[in-house]
Amino acid sequence: MLVAEKSSPHYTATRNPCKLCTPLGAALAFSGIEGALPLLHGSQGCATYIRRYLISHFKEPVDIASSNFSEQSAVFGGGDNLKQALANIRRQYDPALIGIATTCLSETIGEDVPGILREYAQQDGVGTLPPLVHVSTPSYQGTYREGFHAAVKALVTALAGAAAKKIRPLAQTINLLPGMLSPEDLRHLKAIVADFGLSAIMLPDYADRLDGAQWTEYRPIQPGGTPVAAIGQMGQAVATVQFGHVLALEPGAGQQLAQACGVPLASLGLPIGINATDAFLTALETISGRATPSAYRAERGRLVDAYVDGHKYVSQKRAIVFGEEDLVAGLAAFLAEIGLMPVLCATGGKSGRFREAIHTAAPDLAREDIRIEEGIDFKTVETLAAETEADILIGNSKGLHLARALQKPLVRVGFPIHDRFGGGRVRHIGYRGTLRLFDRIVNSLIAQRQNTSEVGYFYM
Ligand code: SF4
CATH class of the missing domain: 3.40.50.1980 (Nitrogenase molybdenum iron protein domain)
Incomplete structure (x- = not known):
């Protein structure tokens, strides 16, 4: 059967969508x-x-x-x-x-x-x-x-009542709108905020509910989550911090809290990589009036050291990054930081803000060096991938067929991760999460060289 290509006026089908419902x-x-x-x-x-x-x-x-x-x-x-x-x-x-x-x-x-x-x-x-x-x-x-x-x-x-802020501001309490992060990320975020002496109303917070402890008796609804009463207090917080370069361009909950309740909004990219995590910690310094704790400065130092050690494996390499728009934008910024070129950034979303979000997240990337595609399916990504000469794919499990077709490693991030264990425990954010992600990317590239080499290298 002849299948019309996407450029054809007769093209109507989505084949393996690069999005979820x-x-x-x-x-x-x-x-x-x-x-x-x-x-x-x-x-x-x-x-x-x-x-x-x-x-x-x-x-x-x-x-x-x-x-x-x-x-x-x-x-x-x-x-x-x-x-x-x-x-x-x-x-x-x-x-x-x-x-x-x-x-x-x-x-x-x-x-x-x-x-x-x-x-x-x-x-x-x-x-x-x-x-x-x-x-x-x-x-x-x-x-x-x-x-x-x-x-x-x-x-x-x-x-969250519109007049709440005027009633009684909640000292040292911030609203945290994390976006679609993993339970492990949510736990890490809460720990970071607490280390600055702040309380966070995190919305939503499925860390315990979707990655909880073993039960000994049946519960109709798992424990954990943002209390309904706490959402009612969000208008009284001293600030809102939200993540996502696409979200920053939209009239979301953060903007709603700013307009209706006068809560100042800090709209940041996902804290993946050194620059983005620095921006997050700087925002917390400003809100809390406290310096970044020394433990985070040490984590940052270890991450810089890893970047130096791993540079020879990632430099000049080329990546295809796909999935949810804000995650792809955050990953593109991180990859630019480590010298791994995100040659194709793809999403099934059609917000119309993806391109701007990526250029904002990674301003140092030359526009002609990266291809940015929104509203795309995996079949079309596969067609475009043939021109990219990519070394690695970074995205969710739905990219497996693409990775097999290209015979390139797939580093699984975001949602869904169906074909590996521990999807909910993947940490992407902060210096610690970035270090883990960097190790996985470097090791995938090393494994690819090792597996395709005719010589059995032990040291790579
Ligand atoms: S796309 Fe989602 S909401 Fe729509 S029919 Fe399919 S499963 Fe239902």
Whole structure:
């Protein structure tokens, strides 16, 4: 069969998308709220697919409810299904919050979710409701990154009072909007902030819920997460710190807190690499009035030393980086720092801000040296990759087929990591996370040389 290429006007297909679906991001964000349960308004298959993806990456139980659309709901509306789902969830889980995200189907029929929720709240006998936070997440318009940040913004809009700042500022408390980092990253971030004498309201915080300790008895909802009451106090924080060069260009939760509550916003790139981590620690110095603790200066020194030692392996090498837009931008900045050229930066996202984000994150990279592609699938990445002469791929497990086709090593980062163990424990950020990532990249390049050499080198 002849397949039209993307340049053809007849091209309509996405082949192995370089993105994940929008409500997945919202479900992940809602999973980071203490006692909360995500509910997808739409078909059961969407919730099953999202559960499967989250479970295979985090290796933890993930409950995501569904309003279970039938053919009848698709034609006449799923309001009754949604109300029934809310009643079932409250009876079975007694949640502290229900996060409701829509799927492609409920969005396509134009379901009035806010109206259905109002009707449900006004029904006789429903009793005292937990907060019902709704976010619109049609997957044909966005990716998991957009769904994640839309859910965070919906939580802030619904729960953080506009007048809160004026009531009583919370001394030495900051809001931390980390983006889609790993549980290991979230734990590391909290430790860094605490070492500056600050408290953080981190939104969301799924560190314990999606990478928790062993249970001895069944719990309907895992412990951990941002308390609902803490979200209500975010308008009283002394500052908000958020990560992501694409997010910085969007009207997200950080901007919402700045405009509605007057909380100053520090919008930074993901703290991967020396420059980006320096920027994060400098922001914490400014907010806390404290100098960076000596332990971090020592970590920084070890990272610089590793860069010097590993330079001969990475210098002049070429990388294909793909995945979620903010992670790719952060990685591009880090790779530029170590002299490894990110010759192709690719994402399935279509924010229209990817190119600007990468140039902002890595201003020293010559524009003609890197190809930046958004709205792309893996099939097209494979076509473009033939021209890049790349030595290494850096991205999530969905790039496996590409790596096999190119016969190049794949360093797994971000989400999803389905084909390796410990996806939730990959650390990307801070000096320590960068050092771990640098070691993995250097060792992958060494292993590639070793495996393809006719001589059995022991020392590389
Ligand atoms: S139908 Fe839409 S919401 Fe459901 S799994 Fe597919 S992309 Fe995601």
